[in-house]
Amino acid sequence: xxxxxxxxxxxxxxxxxxxxxxxxxxxxxxxxxxxxxxxxxxxxxxxxxxxxxxxxxxxxxxxxxxxxxxxxxxxxxxxxxxxxxxxxxxxxxxxxxxxxxxxxxxxxxxxxxxxxxxxxxxxxxxxxxxxxxxxxxxxxxxxxxxxxxxxxxxxxxxxxxxxxxxxxxxxxxxxxxxxxxxxxxxxxxxxxxxxxxxxxxxxxxxxxxxxxxxxxxxxxxxxxxxxxxxxxxxxxxxxxxxxxxxxxxxxxxxxxxxxxxxxxxxxxxxxxxxxxxxxxxxxxxxxxxxxxxxxxxxxxxxxxxxxxx
Numbered sequence: 276x277x278x279x280x281x282x283x284x285x286x287x288x289x290x291x292x293x294x295x296x297x298x299x300x301x302x303x304x305x306x307x308x309x310x311x312x313x314x315x316x317x318x319x320x321x322x323x324x325x326x327x328x329x330x331x332x333x334x335x336x337x338x339x340x341x342x343x344x345x346x347x348x349x350x351x352x353x354x355x356x357x358x359x360x361x362x363x364x365x366x367x368x369x370x371x372x373x374x375x376x377x378x379x380x381x382x383x384x385x386x387x388x389x390x391x392x393x394x395x396x397x398x399x400x401x402x403x404x405x406x407x408x409x410x411x412x413x414x415x416x417x418x419x420x421x422x423x424x425x426x427x428x429x430x431x432x433x434x435x436x437x438x439x440x441x442x443x444x445x446x447x448x449x450x451x452x453x454x455x456x457x458x459x460x461x462x463x464x465x466x467x468x469x470x471x472x473x474x475x476x477x478x479x480x481x482x483x484x485x486x487x488x489x490x491x492x493x494x495x496x497x498x499x500x501x502x503x504x505x506x507x508x509x510x511x512x513x514x515x516x517x518x519x520x521x522x523x524x525x526x527x528x529x530x531x532x533x534x535x536x537x538x539x540x541x542x543x544x545x546x547x548x549x550x551x552x553x554x555x556x557x558x559x560x561x562x563x564x565x566x567x568x569x570x571x572x573x574x575x576x577x578x579x580x581x582x583x584x
Contacts, residue, residue, distance in 0.1 A: 278305040279369045279428060280352030284342035285360040286313040289322040294396055295360050296326050302469075303369030309350045311342040340440040340448035347431075347439055354428050357449065361473045362389075362425045363396040368469035372428040375463050383460025384429035384453070386422050387469035396471055403472070407464035413457045414514070416450075417501050418521040420493075424449040425470040429456060444496055446489045451496055458506045486533045487552035490526055494556055497522050527557040 281299040285292060292310065299308050312319045312332040323330035331345055343357060354373050358364055372385045388407065390398040404421040416422070427449075437455040440448045456462075501507060502515055530553035537545030 280350035282346030302364035385463035389472035392471035
């Protein structure tokens with residue numbers, strides 16, 4: 276049995292697959308690569324045959340969560356990792372993470388940092404997250420997602436207790452899975468980078484290039500699902516209220532940043548779309564803060580003093 280199954284969902288991006296597959300193979304000695312073809316109409320089948328990897332094709336598009344679930348059901352590794360077709364695993368990283376999990380049987384998953392990268396999989400500077408909390412991270416993880424999807428290796432047996440990915444939570448289905456696993460298992464973390472993650476842009480066509488959509492979904496999950504998980508439901512009302520407050524504060528802050536980014540990039544439409552969404556979801560926290568912050572950000576950018584977040 277392979278140590279780690281790497282599931283790569285893809286749709287009509289066959290040109291990216293060789294790099295992603297090769298990086299997965301270099302990341303571990305015993306790796307099963309499963310490419311889930313989300314009803315592609317390009318040469319994905321032929322590319323997978325040439326690469327010699329397992330290829331599963333959906334008859335209709337299932338979306339990222341559905342494609343990953345197909346891979347979860349079909350794969351066989353004791354441990355599992357997700358890798359998007361435009362991301363890259365770093366050499367030896369899967370072996371190191373699998374060994375850490377094997378040495379800590381109580382842990383449900385382990386994660387590390389990702390390096391920010393461009394469309395060619397090259398690091399562009401910077402990494403995420405700044406800190407890697409470990410142990411019982413259920414409550415912090417409910418408030419903000421500090422775990423990049425390509426940086427995680429988790430135990431397959433966790434799925435027997437928490438279930439598969441929520442296919443309706445498109446774009447935040449990985450965050451939802453980490454929350455559900457963290458409710459029942461401690462987490463391991465390593466400060467080392469384990470992958471290169473392509474940051475979404477408005478030109479990339481990635482779902483996350485429309486941030487307001489993700490925020491709406493995350494808000495619904497937090498209210499209607501995460502706070503109703505058994506551990507959260509059994510907690511004191513004050514603890515649940517603090518989780519809701521921290522979540523709202525973090526999401527409002529991110530929406531302010533993203534609105535400002537749209538304005539700095541010269542897209543009034545993107546700024547207005549994100550700012551309106553933020554004002555609707557978090558009227559008290561958002562308010563005029565977005566306009567003031569965005570104006571300051573644009574002035575700093577024009578002056579050449581804006582260093583980002």
